[in-house]
Amino acid sequence: MIGWNRVLPAIAVIALIVGVWWAVVVLTHSVVFPTPLQVVTGTIELIRDGTLWQHIGASLFRVGAGFGLAVLVAVPLGLWMGWVKGAYVTLNPLFQMLRPISPIAWIPIAILWFGVGDLSPIFLIFISSVFPMVVQTTSGVHTIEKRYLRAAANFGVSRATLFRQVVIPAVLPQIIVGMRIGLGVAWLVVVAAEMIALRSGLGYLIIDSRNAGNRYDLVVAGMIIIGLIGLLLDGLMRLLEGLKVVRWRYAH
Amino acid sequence: MPTRDIPSRISVDGIGKSFATEQGALHVLDQISFEVADGDIVAIVGPSGCGKSTLMNIVAGFDRPDRGTVRIDGAVQSAPSSRGILISQAGSVFPWLTVQQNLMFGLNGHDHGDRRQLADHYAEMVGLKGFETRYPHELSGGMLKRAELARALVVKPEILYMDEPFSALDALLHLRMRNELLRILAQERHTVLLITHDVEEAIHVANRVLVLSTRPTRIQASFDVPFAHPRKLSSAPVQELRAAILRELGVDSYSA
Numbered sequence: 001m002i003g004w005n006r007v008l009p010a011i012a013v014i015a016l017i018v019g020v021w022w023a024v025v026v027l028t029h030s031v032v033f034p035t036p037l038q039v040v041t042g043t044i045e046l047i048r049d050g051t052l053w054q055h056i057g058a059s060l061f062r063v064g065a066g067f068g069l070a071v072l073v074a075v076p077l078g079l080w081m082g083w084v085k086g087a088y089v090t091l092n093p094l095f096q097m098l099r100p101i102s103p104i105a106w107i108p109i110a111i112l113w114f115g116v117g118d119l120s121p122i123f124l125i126f127i128s129s130v131f132p133m134v135v136q137t138t139s140g141v142h143t144i145e146k147r148y149l150r151a152a153a154n155f156g157v158s159r160a161t162l163f164r165q166v167v168i169p170a171v172l173p174q175i176i177v178g179m180r181i182g183l184g185v186a187w188l189v190v191v192a193a194e195m196i197a198l199r200s201g202l203g204y205l206i207i208d209s210r211n212a213g214n215r216y217d218l219v220v221a222g223m224i225i226i227g228l229i230g231l232l233l234d235g236l237m238r239l240l241e242g243l244k245v246v247r248w249r250y251a252h
Numbered sequence: 253m254p255t256r257d258i259p260s261r262i263s264v265d266g267i268g269k270s271f272a273t274e275q276g277a278l279h280v281l282d283q284i285s286f287e288v289a290d291g292d293i294v295a296i297v298g299p300s301g302c303g304k305s306t307l308m309n310i311v312a313g314f315d316r317p318d319r320g321t322v323r324i325d326g327a328v329q330s331a332p333s334s335r336g337i338l339i340s341q342a343g344s345v346f347p348w349l350t351v352q353q354n355l356m357f358g359l360n361g362h363d364h365g366d367r368r369q370l371a372d373h374y375a376e377m378v379g380l381k382g383f384e385t386r387y388p389h390e391l392s393g394g395m396l397k398r399a400e401l402a403r404a405l406v407v408k409p410e411i412l413y414m415d416e417p418f419s420a421l422d423a424l425l426h427l428r429m430r431n432e433l434l435r436i437l438a439q440e441r442h443t444v445l446l447i448t449h450d451v452e453e454a455i456h457v458a459n460r461v462l463v464l465s466t467r468p469t470r471i472q473a474s475f476d477v478p479f480a481h482p483r484k485l486s487s488a489p490v491q492e493l494r495a496a497i498l499r500e501l502g503v504d505s506y507s508a
Contacts, residue, residue, distance in 0.1 A: 150314060151344035155358035155407060156334045165357060169348035248347035248389045 034217035039224070042217035051205075055222075056229065058200035059190050062118060063233075066125025067186045073126075074133035074182070075175055079167070081134065082141020092138070095131055103128035103189045107196055121193035121201070128189040129182035136181065140174025141167065173241075173249035180237040187230050202226050259326035261411065261443045262288035262311065267320030268468075269306055280306050281317070282468035290410075293437065293444040295454035298464030299501060304447045305340075305415055307469070311445060312338045312413045324411070334358055336411035337404035341419050345388045345399050351375060352384040354399055358407040374402040377436060394425045401433070405440060414446045418453070430456050434481060451497050455490060456483055463500045473500045 018036050025035045034042070046052035081088045103124050110120040144167065152166045194203025202222050209218035241250055269281040280303040288294045298304050309315040311322050313332040322329040324336065332338070337358075345354050355371035375384055378398040388396055397418060404412060418429045430453060437444065448454050454461045455477055465472040475497060479490060498504070 147340065147342050147344040148346060150332075150338070151346070153314075154312075154332045154334065154338055156332075157358070161357075165349065165353075166346065169346070172348070244387060245348050248387060 032214055032216055034220060038217040039220045042215070043221040043225075046205075046218065046221065052225070055200055055202050055205045056225070058204075059194065059202045060229075062121040062193075062201065063125055063183070063186050063190050065118075066122040066190075067129050067183055069122070070126045070130040070133060070182060070186075071179060074130045074178070075137055078134045078137020078175075078178075079141060079163075079171065082138040082171070083167070088138065095134060099131040099135070103185070104192055107193065110193070111196070116196075116198060118198075121190055121198070124189050124193045125186045129186045132181045132185060133175070133178040136174050136178025137171060140171035140178075143174070144170045169245060173246040176237070176240045176246060179240070180234065183233055183237055184230070187226075187233060191226055202229075259323065260287040261290045261292070261325060262445065263323040263326075264311060265321050265323070267307075267310060267317035267322065269303070269310065269315075269317050279468040281310075282470050284320070284469065284471055286462060286471060286474075288443060288445060290443055291441050292460065293446065293458045295446045295448055295458035295461045296464060297448055297451055297454050297461060297497065297501065298469065299466050300449060302464050302466055302469045304449075304464065307464075308338070308413055308415045308445070308447050312336055314338070334407045335409055336413055337407065337409045338413040338415065339400055339404055339417045341416040343396055343400050343420075345396055345403065347388045350385050350387055351380055351391070351399050354388070355384075355403050355406050357403060370406055371402075374406045375399075377405070377439070378402040378432065393421055394429065397421065397429055398432070401436070405436070409442065411443045411445065414444060416448055417446075419449070426450075426453070433457065438481070451494055451501070452485060454497070455494055456485060461497060463497060473497075 022036050025033055043052070046055075077091075081091055106124055106127055107120075110123050114120040114123055148166055148170060152162050157165070190201065191203040191206075194201035195207045198204050202225060206219050206222040209215040209222065240246070264284060264286050267281060267284050268279075271278045271280060284307060286294070296304060296307070306315065310317050311329070313322075313329045313336070346357065349357065352368070352371050352375065355375060356367045359367045359370065372381075372384065375381055378401055380395060380398050380402060383391065383395065388399065391399065401417075417433075418426045421429060434457060444457075446454065446457060451461075459477055461475045461477060462471050463473040463475070464470070475493060477493065479487075483490060485491075
């Protein structure tokens with residue numbers, strides 16, 4: 001059973017907002033801004049003709065590719081920077097400088113380098129999610145408690161064992177936190193990237209719906225779907241935090 | 253006692269250590285020398301802040317002395333090794349490994365026969381049978397200490413370095429762990445260097461008690477503990493020894 005007193009307030013607030021929204025649209029006789037009902041019928045229309053799934057699939061594919069690539073680069077790089085002081089001193093200033101540049105600012109360069117196909121948003125997602133994951137992984141290595149490294153030194157284990165059984169599992173909780181942040185940013189960025197150019201994706205759906213006949217019902221539908229999928233992706237990342245090998249970190 | 257030509261298991265010869273602080277050099281260890289024979293159990297007691305842990309880190313090979321040398325079986329100690337395992341107050345059982353994985357940790361890359369069997373043997377010895385698949389955060393403080401002890405025993409170290417091993421436990425558990433340790437030492441025969449602030453613990457476990465002075469630290473006194481195990485801590489000779497050690501530490505024990 002779900003605790004009703006935990007979900008009830010949230011549902012009440014959403015219901016209230018929908019109610020106010022509905023009332024305002026009706027009272028102002030707006031012809032452009034849709035009522036909640038029009039959003040629902042618009043969504044059903046998208047589901048019926050199958051375009052909704054195409055847009056969702058396209059966005060998820062780009063996020064999956066860009067984010068997956070970022071994980072493959074960020075985790076080894078972060079471990080290396082955390083472990084080898086020279087690597088940290090050399091690369092950290094560069095990353096700290098690149099990190100505050102909004103991924104949106106990279107869009108012109110992405111288009112120049114990769115055109116308007118799938119590669120541009122994948123590149124933008126990569127750029128946006130790789131830095132938070134590198135930073136989290138590096139700081140994870142830096143915060144490994146000395147007593148565990150000393151114990152490993154005491155038992156005289158090989159370098160491979162040290163990494164496999166001490167360093168990586170010690171950093172794993174931080175890596176997962178980094179992945180959660182990275183995936184959140186990736187989802188933000190894919191929608192923005194798809195608004196610029198391309199023929200598919202939830203970002204494209206929103207911009208195209210506005211441009212092609214002021215279909216604001218589909219604009220709002222797209223926004224709500226983006227929010228729901230974002231929530232779902234974050235939920236998936238939280239499942240990782242429940243894994244037994246990392247629970248020691250979150251339990252306290 | 254070893255004869256002259258057999259080197260002591262642990263030989264500490266004139267070690268000194270200072271640390272640089274903002275107020276200048278902090279002279280921690282002045283001039284410390286002692287010997288520990290094979291199979292001996294030596295406790296070191298001293299006032300807090302006298303550098304007991306610094307001494308232990310140097311003897312166990314984690315830190316270098318400024319002067320003097322530490323020899324293990326006649327060879328100069330330059331790095332920690334699995335021949336002497338350190339068990340400290342904070343504990344270092346890996347929270348991301350199960351009890352069994354922790355116990356097998358030190359056996360990596362060594363030819364110890366069946367690793368799992370060896371781990372299970374020591375889990376049983378310390379009373380952790382049935383908890384092999386648990387994670388440390390699912391264990392009580394006392395069980396964590398048992399796991400730590402078992403992980404050290406698995407690699408069959410010649411020396412156990414114990415730095416306030418049970419100090420974080422409550423009094424009852426502390427006493428129980430001491431009895432467990434004595435039971436295990438009777439079976440396994442390790443050389444033990446035990447650092448403690450608890451004089452009763454020192455007398456309970458050790459054959460010899462070294463009393464450290466305040467900083468800069470020297471060995472101020474050495475007491476043999478000639479009582480057979482099991483020791484009755486309330487007996488008159490034990491209490492007399494306790495009072496004598498406490499006097500060395502500058503504490504009167506009339507009321508104790």
